């Protein structure tokens with residue numbers, strides 16, 4: 001009898017995941033029997049049930065085998081007990097139970113949604129069978145199924161960026177995430193915890209890029225020269241079959257480049273699975289050779305390097321190879337699935353286990369080995385190519401030649417824009433290295449302006465220049481007006497009058513630097529008994545920690561309720577609810593023009609503006625543009641203020657109909673005063689007018705920035721500045737993030753939330769199926 005085509009499809013789908021037919025068939029048969037040949041059930045959600053059953057099958061085999069061994073006395077030598085052998089599963093179950101109960105308590109915990117919500121578990125997306133199984137195993141079958149993914153290229157996000165709405169609202173940070181209640185239903189910002197299990201991997205400044213070849217580029221970064229002449233189907237430079245990620249004995253092919261100006265060489269593990277430079281002396285082929293043999297490379301891990309010490313790891317997929325609906329997953333989805341696989345296969349239960357960190361470590365090892373063998377011939381040695389901007393000595397050199405920031409200058413001549421590309425993936429103006437000449441008239445005014453302002457998106461508005469870079473594709477940021485100070489849109493009442501400031505609210509008799517005096521000046525006293533800033537312009541540790549816990553830790557959190565909440569009052573639906581509460585915050589009071597001290601006074605930090613080297617960049621994980629630091633930042637450092645138009649809440653709601661806002665509420669005092677008048681209930685919107693903070697992306701809970709209200713020129717509490725400080729030390733080239741406080745479940749919210757790709761293990765918008773099991777275990 002001819003095999004059922006559905007069975008063939010199922011085997012194929014499993015093969016794509018690296019599961020052999022031999023493993024698939026018996027389990028499939030069992031499932032068919034179990035589900036009475038209900039194929040729909042088996043095929044649902046990309047064969048989740050099947051995948052799960054296969055792994056469950058293996059789990060039980062392994063565990064049976066181990067118990068057998070123990071019974072035979074084998075493992076006793078290693079000090080293992082049956083209990084220990086079972087620990088992973090038990091822990092998982094226990095954690096799942098806690099998770100369940102926590103979710104339950106979340107529902108009951110209700111300071112009107114103003115506390116952090118547990119990550120959203122979308123039970124309804126699981127098949128009944130899976131739901132049943134998930135009660136026992138938090139690693140639901142979905143974890144192993146390929147997730148429908150959005151294209152890796154942030155192309156679309158990039159285009160949409162600025163048109164999506166950011167729901168920002170107060171929420172709480174958790175040290176015990178399980179006990180965290182739900183996140184806020186309103187729009188105030190929310191700071192974050194310094195704890196990041198992924199942080200180690202990231203702050204090395206390495207990036208993993210999941211790239212989708214784009215041949216429609218107007219400007220082709222030199223970083224990707226091979227793609228210029230390649231079809232989408234062709235496999236780039238250096239290729240390692242994905243199976244080699246898990247199978248040590250898989251042969252790996254490498255492809256060299258022919259036309260590279262900066263030689264990118266291939267990296268491959270040796271037959272014994274040894275990584276590092278020793279494995280790099282490998283067979284090299286051209287991309288043509290590889291393309292001619294496509295069946296062997298449905299997907300590829302690309303590790304390439306240049307002699308300049310750049311490291312690049314990219315994962316690409318040949319979409320022509322029988323997977324027409326293939327969509328490259330986001331880095332977070334990839335991470336989720338990889339972690340699930342590794343956890344399942346190797347029973348890793350270390351909560352710090354992080355696939356990205358492993359890849360980053362790999363980059364570092366390559367760099368280390370490569371630099372230790374600098375005298376050796378570079379032939380055949382693969383130097384990773386993607387951490388491009390971070391450690392490349394070429395970057396600085398080119399940058400020094402071309403521009404201070406090393407990125408994106410362009411040249412106009414004879415009506416054409418000559419856009420060129422450097423080895424570090426930046427567009428530069430090195431003579432004779434032009435990749436594409438784009439007629440000027442083909443660029444929009446916005447693109448022309450961005451090219452012009454490539455070195456300084458602030459257009460001179462800040463003390464420091466802030467460049468932008470796109471190492472991924474040819475997108476430009478969307479237009480907005482850069483302003484370095486908040487501006488009133490129309491109805492907001494903000495008075496900066498000197499007469500409003502009484503002597504008791506400033507320090508007219510001070511001089512020089514207030515921080516040098518023993519007694520805190522009158523300004524500083526308003527925030528507490530001592531100065532908030534340490535002399536180096538950073539917030540003192542104890543103050544910072546207090547701010548963090550007051551906003552994140554439910555135990556420390558205090559919510560203030562308005563008698564008549566401006567948010568509810570302005571709702572257009574005519575059904576105002578009671579105030580959902582606003583997080584009580586600690587406030588900094590800086591000295592100002594009426595004070596006797598000078599501009600260098602240590603109690604003036606935010607008003608002096610951006611001080612660190614920052615860069616706007618296109619994120620590789622689909623969040624659109626983001627902000628990163630180009631230098632290491634100490635803990636408590638002031639990074640930038642959130643600047644935008646000052647709006648009343650009514651004005652904000654009016655704008656929200658257009659879904660174009662990037663708002664932050666100035667609600668720190670709302671519950672303390674009586675009912676705020678309309679013109680005094682304010683927020684900041686950076687959609688059309690804003691500063692560099694408008695590029696800071698959201699990260700659930702463990703973001704590296706926290707926002708702190710700062711009073712400068714007005715003691716009238718309804719208006720203040722919102723300043724971002726680092727919650728921990730931040731490495732150069734790390735993306736800067738803060739927790740918007742979004743409640744991803746609040747469908748009633750006036751501002752549309754987005755699908756979160758923050759990658760945090762505490763993500764509140766992550767389906768269980770894509771969530772890191774290690775995160776669950778960590779709880």
Ligand SMILES: C[S@@+](CC[C@H](N)C(=O)[O-])C[C@H]1O[C@@H](n2cnc3c(N)ncnc32)[C@H](O)[C@@H]1O
Nearest residue numbers: 161164165623624625694695697698756757758
């Ligand atoms: C204030 S903007 C940040 C800058 C933005 N990425 C851009 O390209 O202009 C907020 C928007 O960025 C995107 N974004 C921010 N954080 C994100 C995240 N964690 N996951 C996905 N998208 C995110 C969303 O589209 C959101 O509406």
